[in-house]
Amino acid sequence: MSITRQVAEQVVATLNNIRETQEYADKAIERTLKMENHWRKAERGAYVNTVYQLLSLSRKLEFALGSASTANVWHMLGTMLVLQGEMQPDWEELQGLDMDAVQTRLATAPQAVTLSYPDWLHDIASAELGAQWPTIASAMNERPTTYIRVNRLKTTPTELQQLLRTEGVESWAVTSAPDTLRVADSSQLFKTKAFHQGWFEMQDLGSQQIAPLLDVKPGLRVVDGCCGAGGKSLHLAALMANKGYVLAMDIHEHKLATLKKRAKRAGVHMIETRQITSSKTVKRLKDKFDRVLLDVPCTGTGVFKRNPDAKWQLEASNLAALTQLQGEILQRYSQMCKAGGYVVYATCSILPSENQQQIAAFLAANSQFSLEQELVLLPGINTEGDGFYAAKLKRND
Numbered sequence: 001m002s003i004t005r006q007v008a009e010q011v012v013a014t015l016n017n018i019r020e021t022q023e024y025a026d027k028a029i030e031r032t033l034k035m036e037n038h039w040r041k042a043e044r045g046a047y048v049n050t051v052y053q054l055l056s057l058s059r060k061l062e063f064a065l066g067s068a069s070t071a072n073v074w075h076m077l078g079t080m081l082v083l084q085g086e087m088q089p090d091w092e093e094l095q096g097l098d099m100d101a102v103q104t105r106l107a108t109a110p111q112a113v114t115l116s117y118p119d120w121l122h123d124i125a126s127a128e129l130g131a132q133w134p135t136i137a138s139a140m141n142e143r144p145t146t147y148i149r150v151n152r153l154k155t156t157p158t159e160l161q162q163l164l165r166t167e168g169v170e171s172w173a174v175t176s177a178p179d180t181l182r183v184a185d186s187s188q189l190f191k192t193k194a195f196h197q198g199w200f201e202m203q204d205l206g207s208q209q210i211a212p213l214l215d216v217k218p219g220l221r222v223v224d225g226c227c228g229a230g231g232k233s234l235h236l237a238a239l240m241a242n243k244g245y246v247l248a249m250d251i252h253e254h255k256l257a258t259l260k261k262r263a264k265r266a267g268v269h270m271i272e273t274r275q276i277t278s279s280k281t282v283k284r285l286k287d288k289f290d291r292v293l294l295d296v297p298c299t300g301t302g303v304f305k306r307n308p309d310a311k312w313q314l315e316a317s318n319l320a321a322l323t324q325l326q327g328e329i330l331q332r333y334s335q336m337c338k339a340g341g342y343v344v345y346a347t348c349s350i351l352p353s354e355n356q357q358q359i360a361a362f363l364a365a366n367s368q369f370s371l372e373q374e375l376v377l378l379p380g381i382n383t384e385g386d387g388f389y390a391a392k393l394k395r396n397d
């Protein structure tokens with residue numbers, strides 16, 4: 001049995017709580033882990049994975065159980081375990097669970113149900129991604145791998161691995177990415193000395209492939225136009241050996257405050273933060289930068305492994321509003337690029353309407369830019385990490 005009866009009780013309690021209060025899953029999980037601080041690593045891992053998997057597969061499991069028992073989270077859990085190839089646990093709460101009926105119902109389920117996605121998203125993703133969609137959708141129902149980025153300003157992968165090992169955290173090199181380590185258990189990472197010394201940042205494998213596309217060098221002037229809490233600004237600073245200038249901008253002040261703390265820990269002192277308060281903030285910076293990174297707000301359809309509850313919160317109207325905003329940001333913020341410089345547009349979406357189609361529309365309206373390189377990372381197709389897209393554009397005039 002992959003989970004003990006005691007862990008199963010907490011899984012069911014957490015799911016019921018999330019359903020009743022609409023609380024974010026990570027908050028509810030954090031609270032239980034604090035309460036059950038006597039749990040061993042294996043129990044903690046099993047609890048977290050099972051909650052996220054249940055959330056991700058909830059549509060399929062509810063359909064499988066039929067309308068009479070959709071509220072029965074014990075039955076959802078039992079069904080999921082059996083569908084994953086385990087023996088049905090002998091818990092009394094599973095009495096009445098009829099796996100033959102489950103299999104019969106699933107045999108007639110539409111594809112959106114067996115893949116466990118909302119209809120609207122399944123329809124759009126099928127239309128945009130064709131035959132690749134079911135593979136991507138299934139891969140995004142799996143649990144994510146944890147990756148960290150080695151902060152080259154402070155250490156090397158080998159030195160970091162050694163320090164992490166002394167603190168009980170095992171890590172492995174990733175052949176295709178020299179600054180990346182894979183970590184089996186992320187629960188202790190933020191408590192380590194290595195973290196507090198700023199030797200690494202938690203960052204997905206795909207996300208770590210965006211900053212290198214900007215082809216930065218020490219001394220350049222770079223702007224990160226939608227910096228958030230600065231995952232990619234910090235990476236750019238490391239690639240620039242802390243020399244030059246990175247202006248990190250976002251509309252949210254609290255994200256900039258987090259970035260400042262992270263920069264201090266990472267030993268980065270060439271990032272200036274600036275809140276975007278009106279269109280003038282960007283207009284004033286016309287033609288001022290060698291490199292412009294636009295990691296635009298998006299549906300996050302590439303990171304469902306990490307946020308499985310997000311797929312139930314997202315709505316078709318969000319996609320429409322986001323594609324509109326992405327087009328505007330690309331058009332206006334790319335003006336900050338000097339002639340001869342590069343703009344990198346990036347999303348953590350798998351949908352071409354937020355990616356290739358945005359770039360095609362931009363290039364059609366801006367003949368001074370040309371497409372130099374594209375990165376398309378699709379879970380289950382060509383990456384073990386999250387889904388990302390990036391386009392590197394050159395300003396030629």
Ligand SMILES: C[S@@+](CC[C@H](N)C(=O)[O-])C[C@H]1O[C@@H](n2cnc3c(N)ncnc32)[C@H](O)[C@@H]1O
Pocket residue numbers: 225226227228229230231232233249250251252255276295296297298329348
């Ligand atoms: C994908 S996230 C950025 C993640 C970040 N680059 C990182 O690597 O951690 C997109 C960011 O765009 C910001 N944003 C939303 N609307 C914006 C706008 N009009 N101008 C600039 N940033 C915006 C959001 O606050 C969010 O932090």
